[in-house]
Amino acid sequence: MSEAKNFIEQIVESDLAEQKIKAVKTRFPPEPNGYLHIGHAKSMFVNFGTALKYNGSCNLFFDDTNPAKEKTEFVEAIKNDIHWLGYSWDKEVYASDFFEIIYNYAERLIQEGKAFVCDLSAEEIKATRGTLTEPGTESPYRTRSVEENLKLFREMRAGKYADGEKCLRAKIDMSSPNLNMRDPVIYRILRATHHRTGDKWCIYPMYDYAHPICDALQGVTHSLCTLEFEDHRPLYDWVGINLGFAPKPRQIEFARLNVTNLVMSKRYLKKLVEDGSVHGWDDPRMPTLAGLRNRGIPAAAVRDFCERAGVAKANSECEISYFEAVVREYLNAHAPRAMAVVDPLKLTITNYEGSEEIDFEINQLDENAGTRKVKFGKTLYIEKGDFSLDPPPKYFRLKIGGFVRLKNAYIVRADEAVKDKDGNVVEVKCTYFPESKSGNDTSGIKAKGVLHWVNAETAVDAELRQYDHLLKDADYAGQDFSERMNVNSEHIFAAKAEPYLSSAQEGEAFQLMRTGYYKKCTENKKLVLSEIVSLKDNFNK
Numbered sequence: 001m002s003e004a005k006n007f008i009e010q011i012v013e014s015d016l017a018e019q020k021i022k023a024v025k026t027r028f029p030p031e032p033n034g035y036l037h038i039g040h041a042k043s044m045f046v047n048f049g050t051a052l053k054y055n056g057s058c059n060l061f062f063d064d065t066n067p068a069k070e071k072t073e074f075v076e077a078i079k080n081d082i083h084w085l086g087y088s089w090d091k092e093v094y095a096s097d098f099f100e101i102i103y104n105y106a107e108r109l110i111q112e113g114k115a116f117v118c119d120l121s122a123e124e125i126k127a128t129r130g131t132l133t134e135p136g137t138e139s140p141y142r143t144r145s146v147e148e149n150l151k152l153f154r155e156m157r158a159g160k161y162a163d164g165e166k167c168l169r170a171k172i173d174m175s176s177p178n179l180n181m182r183d184p185v186i187y188r189i190l191r192a193t194h195h196r197t198g199d200k201w202c203i204y205p206m207y208d209y210a211h212p213i214c215d216a217l218q219g220v221t222h223s224l225c226t227l228e229f230e231d232h233r234p235l236y237d238w239v240g241i242n243l244g245f246a247p248k249p250r251q252i253e254f255a256r257l258n259v260t261n262l263v264m265s266k267r268y269l270k271k272l273v274e275d276g277s278v279h280g281w282d283d284p285r286m287p288t289l290a291g292l293r294n295r296g297i298p299a300a301a302v303r304d305f306c307e308r309a310g311v312a313k314a315n316s317e318c319e320i321s322y323f324e325a326v327v328r329e330y331l332n333a334h335a336p337r338a339m340a341v342v343d344p345l346k347l348t349i350t351n352y353e354g355s356e357e358i359d360f361e362i363n364q365l366d367e368n369a370g371t372r373k374v375k376f377g378k379t380l381y382i383e384k385g386d387f388s389l390d391p392p393p394k395y396f397r398l399k400i401g402g403f404v405r406l407k408n409a410y411i412v413r414a415d416e417a418v419k420d421k422d423g424n425v426v427e428v429k430c431t432y433f434p435e436s437k438s439g440n441d442t443s444g445i446k447a448k449g450v451l452h453w454v455n456a457e458t459a460v461d462a463e464l465r466q467y468d469h470l471l472k473d474a475d476y477a478g479q480d481f482s483e484r485m486n487v488n489s490e491h492i493f494a495a496k497a498e499p500y501l502s503s504a505q506e507g508e509a510f511q512l513m514r515t516g517y518y519k520k521c522t523e524n525k526k527l528v529l530s531e532i533v534s535l536k537d538n539f540n541k
């Protein structure tokens with residue numbers, strides 16, 4: 001963990017030092033209306049991470065004030081994703097746990113003359129709100145008596161009025177320079193079955209009113225949210241002050257995580273799932289945590305990325321290649337190596353007989369990784385692209401008369417290419433040099449290229465999947481998501497793989513030598529190697 005402190009940590013440290021708080025308490029506040037994405041990982045890093053760093057605690061707070069879109073299915077998925085990312089919450093809390101208390105606070109505001117029932121329609125409220133340069137107009141219902149307001153509000157709760165017929169508004173200031181302070185709506189009538197409270201309520205509190213109350217009831221000290229809530233902070237504070245919360249939670253805003261080529265809006269991700277553009281919420285191309293997990297991206301790399309992307313006060317966009325570089329760095333250090341050949345070309349070693357086991361280095365970057373046995377033999381497969389009949393200058397792969405090393409095995413020389421009737425090379429005949437064995441090479445032969453290979457006798461068939469980004473690159477930034485959609489972003493190839501991969505653990509990540517990082521899985525008894533990230537580093541450090 002880096003020693004430099006971000007601005008939120010600085011605030012928390014000084015609040016602790018000045019004994020304004022005893023311990024830091026945060027909350028991660030998803031709305032259960034979809035799956036979490038990598039942007040939420042950033043929010044978790046900030047909320048859970050800050051609490052963890054200062055020995056505080058973080059609640060999981062479901063912001064479920066909008067019953068029309070929320071579902072228990074999403075609640076379960078969100079909990080699963082948080083655990084996967086490696087965080088655990090103190091208490092699991094729902095805004096709906098507090099509906100009665102939130103309601104009672106609204107009655108209190110009415111009693112104190114700080115809220116009124118308004119009969120204007122949503123359109124009328126919008127039309128009388130004013131603009132950034134002009135004040136709004138006060139509602140004709142603003143001067144209703146406390147008694148009348150209480151009666152009407154209770155009737156709202158009892159279901160006497162139709163959806164949208166009335167609402168409760170805070171009585172603040174129609175000429176405030178901040179539009180959010182111009183008598184904001186704090187309760188609306190909505191007949192929708194809530195995933196937890198069912199049909200108990202037909203009025204629901206608005207986010208801006210409910211959130212500060214829920215924070216205070218949980219003892220949240222720092223309510224960390226994204227920058228778009230900055231303009232809402234005066235209302236957050238108004239609620240806290242007028243309801244007399246002491247100590248009052250402090251709202252602090254930080255920049256959202258935006259990543260090029262990634263869609264980060266739940267609404268749009270949902271559309272992709274619903275219109276079949278992807279295989280589901282956990283499609284390996286999706287930036288959802290379920291998608292990243294299914295892709296084989298380690299949770300530690302996601303956390304690391306969130307940390308390295310930093311916690312800033314101004315919005316910016318991060319390159320997808322930076323995320324990939326972080327994932328690659330992690331896998332390079334941790335993923336065992338294995339071999340698979342995508343476009344196989346038969347290689348026959350004419351002077352080799354029998355078979356033997358060679359020692360294959362599991363991960364040369366990890367001194368404890370050791371080696372495993374791989375069967376070597378007379379007939380192998382190499383990549384078609386690793387042999388050329390017409391090589392350009394400085395070609396270090398295989399050419400007639402040229403030498404290459406077969407990874408962790410012997411040096412071979414290509415002698416002859418066998419062609420089919422159409423002139424395609426279908427086999428290369430080679431000579432091997434027994435004294436050139438890796439680890440004990442006394443041959444004195446120089447071979448610049450090292451090729452990966454699989455033994456044809458033991459190879460298993462595999463399906464190799466590669467992915468492009470779901471969205472076309474930044475050049476298309478001005479365009480709508482649907483125009484930027486990369487429709488053909490999944491590519492499937494037939495491959496030959498070492499049998500070791502078949503018996504490896506499901507979901508394990510490998511570096512397929514010279515190919516990329518891949519996750520092993522089995523589908524319909526078939527070995528599937530699914531790309532996590534390519535080997536090539538596009539990120540310009």
Ligand code: ATP
Pocket residue numbers: 028029030031032038039040042043224225226255256257258264265266267
């Ligand atoms: P979306 O716009 O994708 O629906 P949201 O903000 O509406 O996201 P919530 O469930 O309300 O989704 O998000 C929970 C928390 O995660 C909020 O505090 C929100 O600010 C934060 N969050 C969402 N997206 C990002 C992001 N890209 N970077 C950082 N934090 C984010």
Ligand code: MG
Pocket residue numbers: 031
């Ligand atoms: Mg939100």
